Each structure stands twice: as structure tokens, then as C-alpha cells.
């Protein structure tokens with residue numbers, strides 16, 4: 001490696017790549033950073049909700065406290081008055097069936113649930129919702145503006161260069177093709193396209209999610225409503241409404257079918273007047289185990305991946321990135337739960 005080449009090369013300017021660049025630069029390392037620069041990324045599309053209680057049975061998220069604490073610390077250090085990252089809200093969860101109400105009530109009063117939920121209220125308290133027996137509230141909940149995290153890292157350390165990694169260590173840039181020096185440490189934070197780059201099957205099961213951005217004055221601005229769809233306040237009477245999910249025929253772009261299905265669901269479950277301002281789409285880098293993973297890539301010395309952030313990137317990314325960076329900078333072992341699982 002020539003003396004002017006940086007030691008670290010980070011590919012991907014989504015949430016994972018940006019946080020890796022931030023951590024390495026804070027440690028005084030020189031970092032080359034590249035992204036292929038497309039607009040429809042998971043980080044730009046996702047609502048960024050950090051929800052402690054998820055799923056149909058309302059279970060406490062895996063290792064929530066540890067991930068959440070690290071996330072709050074990292075995001076609060078990065079945000080500024082001009083560019084807030086953390087938005088403190090609550091989630092109103094629609095309970096549509098007696099079974100839902102029963103599952104919810106079973107959680108009330110027991111740890112750790114009692115830190116976040118109480119007895120449900122009757123659905124009739126929320127006339128804006130259709131087909132809703134009762135409403136449970138989860139509080140406090142944070143929404144993370146994930147793209148603002150990337151923007152703040154760019155503000156502090158400069159933007160990524162344009163470049164697409166076509167194979168491990170090989171970059172296509174607007175000024176030609178180049179290889180990353182062998183001794184450079186390469187971090188692949190490319191989200192779902194990682195398998196095409198490394199030419200290996202990783203334990204990934206990516207899926208596409210689409211959402212609408214609507215404008216309405218008929219919804220509360222301090223609460224997320226989760227009733228079939230998630231409706232998330234974005235400020236200025238704007239709301240993110242999602243999602244329409246697809247596991248087959250993935251494209252990065254929004255589709256007409258996605259828009260129609262989201263509008264149908266909105267009409268079925270919410271009685272509000274609204275206009276559609278935008279439609280967004282992204283592919284979630286979900287893993288088959290639903291756990292994130294990081295570590296060195298077998299057969300490729302000095303190449304590392306951060307992936308599998310799935311539906312919970314906002315909560316998971318800061319601690320996963322810290323694990324990899326502590327390993328690279330200080331030789332600490334990666335937490336075994338996050339270790340890149342064996343290839344299939």
C-alpha cells in the first residue's frame with residue numbers, strides 16, 4: 001500500500017456505512033468512503049422507528065436495552081438543533097380482534113412490558129380509525145431520522161466519493177476502474193446487494209418495502225399509529241404511510257401496484273382526507289435469522305461486512321458498528337451473537 005493510501009475503505013453510505021466512517025474517523029483513522037449514489041436506499045426509505053415491543057404477540061425486542069442505549073447515545077451526539085435525529089413519540093397500536101386485546105392485556109403489568117405499556121383504551125376513543133376494537137399505547141418510542149444520521153456524518157467528515165464495488169476490492173468510478181490495495185481494510189456496508197459483490201451466499205433474505213408520504217391535517221403529530229399500516233408523523237402535516245412488502249421480483253423503485261395497495265389499505269382502516277406527496281421504496285437487508293451480523297468475510301483477508309440490519313437498522317446499527325470497529329481498532333472479539341454465521 002502506498003504511504004498515501006488510507007488504511008480503511010468503507011463501501012456504502014447508508015446508516016451502517018456512515019456510522020462506520022464516523023467511528024473510524026473519531027479514532028483518528030483515514031478513511032476512503034464510496035457509494036454508488038442511488039436515491040432508493042433502505043436508509044432513505046425507512047421510518048426509523050425504534051420499537052421495544054413488536055410482532056403479533058407483542059414480544060420484547062431481542063436485546064433491546066443494550067442496542068437502545070448505544071443508539072440513543074450515538075444519535076444524540078450526532079444530532080444538532082438544525083438537524084434533529086431523535087424524535088420522541090409514542091405508538092398507538094390498533095387491536096382488531098379479542099385475541100389481540102387478550103395478548104396485549106397478558107403483557108400489561110409484567111416486566112419489562114410495564115415500562116412501556118398500559119391497559120388498552122376502547123377503539124371508539126379514536127374515531128379516525130376503522131375496524132378497531134381497542135388501542136394500546138407504547139411509550140416512549142423514538143423515531144430516528146436515519147438519512148439525517150448520514151447527512152450529519154457527511155457534514156462532519158465530508159461526502160463519500162462516487163464508486164460502485166463490482167467485486168471484492170474492485171471499484172467502478174466515474175474516472176475509471178480501480179482496485180483497493182491488498183493491505184487496505186475493506187468494510188462492505190452495502191445493504192442487500194452484498195451477495196452479488198462477494199459472489200457468496202450469505203444468510204440473507206432481503207425484501208422490498210414501499211411507503212407513501214401523505215399530507216393531512218386529520219392525524220395527531222405526536223404519535224405513530226399502527227393499525228394495519230404504520231402512519232408516522234414527519235412534521236409539517238406530512239406522514240409516512242407503510243408498508244407494502246414484496247419478497248419476489250424485487251426492484252429498488254416504487255411500483256403502481258404498491259401505491260394502489262397502500263391507498264386501498266389507508267381507505268379501509270383510516271377515515272382521513274389526504275393528498276399523496278411522494279412514494280418511496282427500499283430493500284431491507286434482512287437476514288434469515290432476523291439478527292444482524294458482522295465480521296470478516298471467509299476467503300477474503302482484510303474484508304469485513306456489516307449486514308442483516310433488516311427491519312430494525314435504527315436500533316441495531318450503532319452497536320453492531322461499534323463491535324466491528326472495536327475489533328478492528330483494539331483487537332476486541334466480536335460479540336458471538338453478531339458473528340458472521342457460517343456460509344450456506
Ligand SMILES: Cc1cc2nc3c(=O)[nH]c(=O)nc-3n(C[C@H](O)[C@H](O)[C@H](O)COP(=O)(O)OP(=O)(O)OC[C@H]3O[C@@H](n4cnc5c(N)ncnc54)[C@H](O)[C@@H]3O)c2cc1C
Nearest residue numbers: 012014015016036043046047048049165191209312313314
Ligand atoms: C420500507 C422500509 C421501512 C423501514 N422501517 C424501519 C423502521 O421503522 N425502523 C428501523 O429501524 N428500520 C427500518 N427499516 C430498515 C432500515 O432502513 C435498514 O435496516 C437500514 O437502513 C439498513 O442500512 P444499511 O446501511 O445496511 O443499508 P442501505 O440503507 O441499503 O445502504 C446501503 C448503501 O450501500 C450502497 N451500495 C449498495 N451496493 C453498492 C455497491 N455495489 N457499491 C457501492 N455502494 C453500494 C447503496 O447505494 C446504499 O447507499 C425500514 C426499511 C424499509 C425499506
